[in-house]
Amino acid sequence: QVQLVQSGAEVKKPGSSVKVSCKASGGTFSSYAISWVRQAPGQGLEWMGGIIPIFGTANYAQKFQGRVTITADESTSTAYMELSSLRSEDTAVYYCARGGASRWGDESYYYYMDVWGKGTTVTVSS
Amino acid sequence: DIVMTQSPDSLAVSLGERATINCKSSQSVLYSSNNKNYLAWYQQKPGQPPKLLIYWASTRESGVPDRFSGSGSGTDFTLTISSLQAEDVAVYYCQQYYSTRFTFGPGTKVDIK
Numbered sequence: 001q002v003q004l005v006q007s008g009a010e011v012k013k014p015g016s017s018v019k020v021s022c023k024a025s026g027g028t029f030s031s032y033a034i035s036w037v038r039q040a041p042g043q044g045l046e047w048m049g050g051i052i053p054i055f056g057t058a059n060y061a062q063k064f065q066g067r068v069t070i071t072a073d074e075s076t077s078t079a080y081m082e083l084s085s086l087r088s089e090d091t092a093v094y095y096c097a098r099g100g101a102s103r104w105g106d107e108s109y110y111y112y113m114d115v116w117g118k119g120t121t122v123t124v125s126s
Numbered sequence: 127d128i129v130m131t132q133s134p135d136s137l138a139v140s141l142g143e144r145a146t147i148n149c150k151s152s153q154s155v156l157y158s159s160n161n162k163n164y165l166a167w168y169q170q171k172p173g174q175p176p177k178l179l180i181y182w183a184s185t186r187e188s189g190v191p192d193r194f195s196g197s198g199s200g201t202d203f204t205l206t207i208s209s210l211q212a213e214d215v216a217v218y219y220c221q222q223y224y225s226t227r228f229t230f231g232p233g234t235k236v237d238i239k
């Protein structure tokens with residue numbers, strides 16, 4: 001049974017960057033999609049982007065385009081999410097989640113997310 | 127982006143009674159080539175990550191109690207808890223995966239009356 005293990009909590013200064021990791025254990029990694037979803041305190045879920053490791057290309061929400069970079073290392077079954085130019089509004093719990101994936105021609109398709117990490121708290125404060 | 131809305135924002139239901147949550151998408155999430163609705167439902171309890179309940183709008187995830195059911199097609203969807211249990215107190219989110227840029231509804235909080 002696959003599990004997603006995320007890196008520990010981070011405290012960052014405004015303007016800096018944070019990189020959160022998500023390691024898959026106990027199952028296949030490369031042929032699934034890994035998405036990143038964040039949740040600000042008391043707020044709802046917000047999808048940031050995702051990657052299908054076997055295909056390599058990432059897909060980002062418009063809101064985070066240019067500020068977020070999602071990568072994956074197939075050799076260690078680990079996905080990463082780096083968010084730059086941090087501001088106080090980026091204080092949130094960041095989740096990684098595994099979902100189904102497929103590809104038709106040049107198009108990649110992402111499906112529902114069935115396995116979630118426990119979340120990484122990122123606090124942005126001066 | 128596809129905008130997801132949910133109603134109500136919150137509801138309180140007596141134990142054993144039915145709870146109904148509605149979800150609406152700003153455009154159809156029904157893929158005509160395979161006749162599947164690209165819509166999922168998640169349950170989130172305080173301090174926990176979301177848990178997948180329903181996918182393809184009406185397919186229950188393995189291990190999810192059969193009191194949870196999903197219905198609807200196109201732009202209008204419903205999550206029904208047929209007989210509310212104490213452990214069902216949570217926030218419920220719908221999510222579309224029709225677009226590769228996923229979007230979630232704002233969530234519906236379910237409590238015991």
